[in-house]
Amino acid sequence: xxxxxxxxxxxxxxxxxxxxxxxxxxxxxxxxxxxxxxxxxxxxxxxxxxxxxxxxxxxxxxxxxxxxxxxxxxxxxxxxxxxxxxxxxxxxxxxxxxxxxxxxxxxxxxxxxxx
Amino acid sequence: xxxxxxxxxxxxxxxxxxxxxxxxxxxxxxxxxxxxxxxxxxxxxxxxxxxxxxxxxxxxxxxxxxxxxxxxxxxxxxxxxxxxxxxxxxxxxxxxxxxxxxxxxxxxxxxxxxx
Numbered sequence: 001x002x003x004x005x006x007x008x009x010x011x012x013x014x015x016x017x018x019x020x021x022x023x024x025x026x027x028x029x030x031x032x033x034x035x036x037x038x039x040x041x042x043x044x045x046x047x048x049x050x051x052x053x054x055x056x057x058x059x060x061x062x063x064x065x066x067x068x069x070x071x072x073x074x075x076x077x078x079x080x081x082x083x084x085x086x087x088x089x090x091x092x093x094x095x096x097x098x099x100x101x102x103x104x105x106x107x108x109x110x111x112x113x114x115x
Numbered sequence: 116x117x118x119x120x121x122x123x124x125x126x127x128x129x130x131x132x133x134x135x136x137x138x139x140x141x142x143x144x145x146x147x148x149x150x151x152x153x154x155x156x157x158x159x160x161x162x163x164x165x166x167x168x169x170x171x172x173x174x175x176x177x178x179x180x181x182x183x184x185x186x187x188x189x190x191x192x193x194x195x196x197x198x199x200x201x202x203x204x205x206x207x208x209x210x211x212x213x214x215x216x217x218x219x220x221x222x223x224x225x226x227x228x229x230x
Contacts, residue, residue: 041222
């Protein structure tokens, strides 16, 4: 497989701007996850898709955050009116369906810096 | 609620020495447990996983981990560390939620290898 691909790798923007990240999962994986990782911490779950359906969202995902997965393929994560606290690494992962034991495969992430 | 504790923030070992990284979890049912490794600026790579069966699991790069239900632990071990093992290591517990598998990560252990 070609692995999980995330774009861009780095994003620098001014506070108040909108940003959008893209994730392309491993082709046969129907589950897709978004996590956020701040410096010195482990990744924290944001949201999860089974095919095109968004099945769970964390309390961390404020109204300024929205994620989509049209047609159950790639996914986008949009942050509106960015704030300093949004600076983090945003990680995408994908896995096969059927069972919680299926491991999640991670992309290299998008690092967001808010000026 | 599920949680993971990695009590050691930093560990330094000499190349060739043995390694043990500690992980304690809290989860109401039989957990799905994972160890991931992260190099600077990169995503997470799966080292190994446990969900049932033999409590000693083998992973990639010569790593192994032992699940001890009585101690709620899933410690990672390697008999002889190589300089290339220097990285950050994350323990994670998975829980079935909405049909998916949301991972809860520990805060990580930074491994330094002295030559």
